[in-house]
Amino acid sequence: MVAASKYWKLVRLDATGRRKVEEIESAKAFFQAQFSTLLSQAETDDRTIQNRLLHLLHESDRSALAEGCLRCFISNKIEQICIQLEAQFGKNHGFTRDDLFSFVLDDVSPKRVKPIADGENFQYKSLATEILETFDCHKGSFNSWITRLVKHHRELNAFLLQHGVYLVSDWAILNDTTNKQLQRIFLEFHHLTSGEIQQFSLLLETYHAVYRRDRLKLRQTGGKGGQCLPPTSSQIAEMISYFQIKSGIQLQSGQMMNQFRNMADKLREYRIYIRGGIAKTEPLYCGENFNLESVSQEEEETEFLTAYRRAFHSCLDKSLESAISDRLKRTSRQKNYSSQQFIFGIHLFHCQQLSMSKIAGLIGLEQEYQVSRLLKLKEFRADVRQRMLKYLHDSVLQQAIAYTNPDLLPQLEQKIDVALDEQITQLINEAEAESTTPNRREQSLFTARLCHYLKKVLQT
Structure with missing residues (x-):
């Protein structure tokens, strides 16, 4: 039986950021009136109900009520996805469901903001709105679409990457990595020997020879590629035979799968690093310049790294x-610009990826250069950098005291400054490079946290 209450109970965050379940009486009355007969049938499922509600979205007299029911369902689904991510990764990577809620559980009552000068009204768009506006019933189920958009949410993914989580399967990573890329990564990033690289290279060639071939055949016959599932037993058997012919080494199926997962783990670690995450092999110890000698136990190192990641996020947010x-405050005192123009302008540029010329029309300015003068992005990034250096220095030094001899603190403090300056510079450089790239797909940590804060401002 369908749990009907998820169509009239909205899961959202209150003003303090805490999870709250709100029963929407109008949605409840509407749903019970529409589906009372259907719900009594044993074979009723969510897809039948959702298709009916999606159809009602196009009927003017009932569209708002149908949308309300769907928004409630979306909020419940988003909550469950966050809970699943916490269960799967949270304990080992230092985050909770509440951390994830703040990125995607963002639905608010529809409202308009005041006009900005002579420009158009700016309206905040929640993830639930995006899900409803982009869903195509001909391309899959409503449930699958919600899951897809949540797990592809840019701010959520930037947060997960910083915590060492990359939401792509091992099999997808292996499928889209070229042999040339693998050899470069394993040499320059993992520093493997030529013999190790040669064996991994042959394993990837083996995987592609069977797995890629079968996916290509599927597409050529009109099938959908879809997500990369684990190789089947028949594919594994063919891979074993291929690898043996090429190398003279015979592996068992379990050994073959372990080799693939080991290879994917190394590639995943590299992808996390280049997308702004912290490599687990060198979390804060930047080469030879920084080494907490007392942090030798794996448990202590994990504890320190978890604390550092939290501090990094907290100090960036602050x-x-x-x-x-x-x-x-400064903008509000200027004659040519308003603080409202600044907050909307920086949101449109970073979070909606609009050009300066388009932003100008939306915030009541005439020329592109006026937007550049208003936002002063380079100055803004430099300001954030200086503040973060101070906040993070104090935080990390306080944490390091628990892991080292107090007599070594003066020397340690210098090494911390070098390490933090390097990492924060990398953060700012990524944000600067991102700002000059049109139609950018990946979102830097800087932008993700900035958009997360701006979202809260616009919702108030």
């Missing part, structure tokens, strides 16, 4: 908030 607050 730096962004204080920098924006100061900028809003």
Whole structure:
């Protein structure tokens, strides 16, 4: 039987950021009136109900009520996905469901904001709105679409990457990695020997020879590629034979799968690193310049890394908030611009990836250069960088005291400054490179946290 209440109970965050379940009486009355007969049937499922509600979206007299029911369902589904991610990765990677809720459980009551000068109204768009606007019933189920958009959410993924989680299967990673890429990564990033690289290269060739071939055949016959599932037993058997012919080595099926997973783990670690995450092999110890000698036990190292990641996020958030607050105060005192123009302008540029010329029309300015003068992005990034250096230095030094001899603190403090300066510079450089790339797909950590903060501002 369908749990009907998920169509009239909205899961959202209150003003303090805490999870709250709100019963929507109008949605409840509408749903019970529409589906009372259907719900009594044993074979009724969510897909039948959702198709009916999606159809009702196009009927003017009932569209708002149908949308309300769907938004409630979306919020419940989003909550379950966050709970699953916490169960799967949270304990080992230092986050909870509440951390994830703040990125994707963002639905609000529809409302308009005041016009900005002579420009058009700006309206905040929640993830639930995006899901409803982009869903195509001809391309899959509503449930699958919600899951897809949540797990591809840019801010959520940037957060997960910083915590060492990359939401792509081993099999997809192996499928889209070329042999040339693998050889470069395993040499330059993992520093493997030529013999090890040669064996991994042959394993990847083996995987592609069977797995890629079968996916290509499927597409050529009109099938959908879909997600990369684990290789079947028949594919594994063919891979074993291929590898033996090429190498003279015979592997058992379990050994073959372990080799593939080991290879994918190394590639995953590299992808996390280049997308702004912290490599688990060198979390804060930047080469030879920084080494906490007392952090030798794996448990202590994990504890320190978890604390550092939290501090990195917290200090970045604090730096962004204080920098924006100061900028809003300065802008409000200017004659040519308003603080409202700044907050909407920076959101449109970073979070909606609009060009300066398009932003100008939306916030009541005439020329592109006026937007550049208003936002002063280079100055803004430099301001955030200086604030973050101070906040993170104090935080990390305090944490390091628990892991080292107090007599070594002066020397340790210098090494911490070098390491933090390098990592924060990398963060700012990624944000700068991103700002000059049109139609950018990946989102830097800087932008993800900035958009997360701006979202809260726009919702108030």
